[in-house]
Amino acid sequence: MTDSETWTPPEAFAEQCRELYGLECPPRWGTPRRPELPSLGPKACRVMERLGFPPMPWQRYVLDVALEIDPATGLPAHREVGLSVPRQQGKTQQILAVMVHRIAAWQRQRVVYAAQTRGMARERFEDEFLVTLDASSLAGKYRTRMSNGNEAVIWNRTRSKMGITANTEKAGHGPPLDLGVIDEAFAHEDDRLEQAFSPAMVTRPMAQLWWASAGGTEKSVWLNKKRMAGREVIVDLWRHGIRRRIAYFEWFAPDELPRDDPRTWYLCMPALGHTITEDTIRAELDKLDPGEFDRAYLNRTRKYTPPPDVNVPKDKWPGLVDPDSQAGPDVAFAIDVSPLRTWASIGVASLRPDGRMHLELVDRRAGVDWVVPAITRLADLWDPVAIALDVPSKSPAGSLLDALAEAGFRPPEDPEKPARGDLAIPKLADVVSACGQLADLMRGDGLRHLDQAELTAAVNGARTRPLGDAWAWHRRSAQVDISPLVTITLARWALLARLPLLAVPDYDPLANIY
Numbered sequence: 001m002t003d004s005e006t007w008t009p010p011e012a013f014a015e016q017c018r019e020l021y022g023l024e025c026p027p028r029w030g031t032p033r034r035p036e037l038p039s040l041g042p043k044a045c046r047v048m049e050r051l052g053f054p055p056m057p058w059q060r061y062v063l064d065v066a067l068e069i070d071p072a073t074g075l076p077a078h079r080e081v082g083l084s085v086p087r088q089q090g091k092t093q094q095i096l097a098v099m100v101h102r103i104a105a106w107q108r109q110r111v112v113y114a115a116q117t118r119g120m121a122r123e124r125f126e127d128e129f130l131v132t133l134d135a136s137s138l139a140g141k142y143r144t145r146m147s148n149g150n151e152a153v154i155w156n157r158t159r160s161k162m163g164i165t166a167n168t169e170k171a172g173h174g175p176p177l178d179l180g181v182i183d184e185a186f187a188h189e190d191d192r193l194e195q196a197f198s199p200a201m202v203t204r205p206m207a208q209l210w211w212a213s214a215g216g217t218e219k220s221v222w223l224n225k226k227r228m229a230g231r232e233v234i235v236d237l238w239r240h241g242i243r244r245r246i247a248y249f250e251w252f253a254p255d256e257l258p259r260d261d262p263r264t265w266y267l268c269m270p271a272l273g274h275t276i277t278e279d280t281i282r283a284e285l286d287k288l289d290p291g292e293f294d295r296a297y298l299n300r301t302r303k304y305t306p307p308p309d310v311n312v313p314k315d316k317w318p319g320l321v322d323p324d325s326q327a328g329p330d331v332a333f334a335i336d337v338s339p340l341r342t343w344a345s346i347g348v349a350s351l352r353p354d355g356r357m358h359l360e361l362v363d364r365r366a367g368v369d370w371v372v373p374a375i376t377r378l379a380d381l382w383d384p385v386a387i388a389l390d391v392p393s394k395s396p397a398g399s400l401l402d403a404l405a406e407a408g409f410r411p412p413e414d415p416e417k418p419a420r421g422d423l424a425i426p427k428l429a430d431v432v433s434a435c436g437q438l439a440d441l442m443r444g445d446g447l448r449h450l451d452q453a454e455l456t457a458a459v460n461g462a463r464t465r466p467l468g469d470a471w472a473w474h475r476r477s478a479q480v481d482i483s484p485l486v487t488i489t490l491a492r493w494a495l496l497a498r499l500p501l502l503a504v505p506d507y508d509p510l511a512n513i514y
Helices: 011-021 041-050 057-066 091-105 118-134 192-201 221-240 262-268 278-287 290-297 314-320 371-382 396-406 428-443 453-461 483-503
Strands: 080-084 110-114 142-145 152-155 161-164 179-182 208-213 246-250 331-337 343-351 357-366 386-389 464-467 470-473
Touching: 011 057, 041 057, 041 091, 057 091, 057 246, 080 221, 091 110, 091 118, 091 152, 091 161, 091 179, 091 208, 110 118, 118 152, 118 161, 179 192, 192 208, 221 246, 262 278, 278 290, 314 428, 314 453, 331 371, 331 396, 331 483, 343 371, 343 483, 357 453, 357 483, 371 396, 386 396, 386 483, 428 464, 428 470, 428 483, 453 483, 470 483
Parallel strands: 080 208, 080 246, 110 161, 110 179, 179 208, 331 386
Antiparallel strands: 142 152, 152 161, 331 343, 343 357, 464 470
């Protein structure tokens, strides 16, 4: 979504989640609890219990934070609550508890629930909400009204009511609104519902807007905007101490993590091990399209998948794995940077004793500030044949030239007499040849790699661009950051281009005659 995808929460946040809630799966972006503030979270948790759903650690955490009270005003500390969590984690039961708590605790409250459409909101209202309430110990404390267009649960003691609405500009119009809930936000392609709810809340001091959803698609404009804004709220809070009246919680698995690894699941599914099992998720993985599995269970935005690029033999990549492969005595490094400069990578190439090319991603991190210090340490350790950098194609890595020069890395003064560790700047024709040659090696048996997740993701997501009758890797049209793939491509080119020049001795054949 933004460079905030490189964000990792502070360890202090994870420690707080463990200490207060026993939560071993904290959100990637999450508002921390302020223990000095009172919270209505425990009361909402008791409502969940009475509804028949004992809250899981993640639900207790979210409710505690979302329902914090500002002691100076006695009002909710947050006017907006955003929840982005994979499917089947217990989101619906939590939302129901929030709504029931509101209408049971305060007089004359108006609560409105919206889903993908009005029809789906009514279906959930009738088939889930009412069924749960009627089967709970709260039965008899409310009456229902189910006439079409006038559906509501009305709490007997408070006269507060919970109803449903359509996804239209007129939704929420009418009497003031105390709690608006926008569920399944992935289905909303614009902000009409929020724009309808917000004016109805202006005069209500305890008003809150809740929205919740698993990941959507590129058409989920409103959800994607809200997720981006929520991430920025959390990053600003931790980095700059800026606190807004927005609570945000998002569980998410970055694209480079393998979808079939349970370790990935435990990073983004807070209900795993509580109400769902690894076997259940494995069954979903087997039956769902990979993109849909990612959206539903890893909370990734499903993006348009272009047709396979015939230039990239990614189907051959798994057969070239050698977990024991090691670099030989001569190595070449290469540096590359993603188009938005959010990621940078360093790769290495080396010839093995059996003649195959060892290719490896040495390092990949967020940003670019770390690159020059890292390559300096690598050069000291390995005395590389060369360090490659793609400058002619106007790659983002070209901006590192000055910093590399200050650190002592420069192109050779005489291209025919390079020294070990000099920069290797390919010509555009060299880049084109290097890309094609790597693809040929992938189709044959001439390379080995360690099956590193980030490098494999780059290969699988790579796209190419035509250059005359040839082609080269295309950073901007790729589905993922392909800088890991670019680095091994350039490192291999630099190794083969420089080794013959370094092997030629500085020898004058006439020296023995005179």
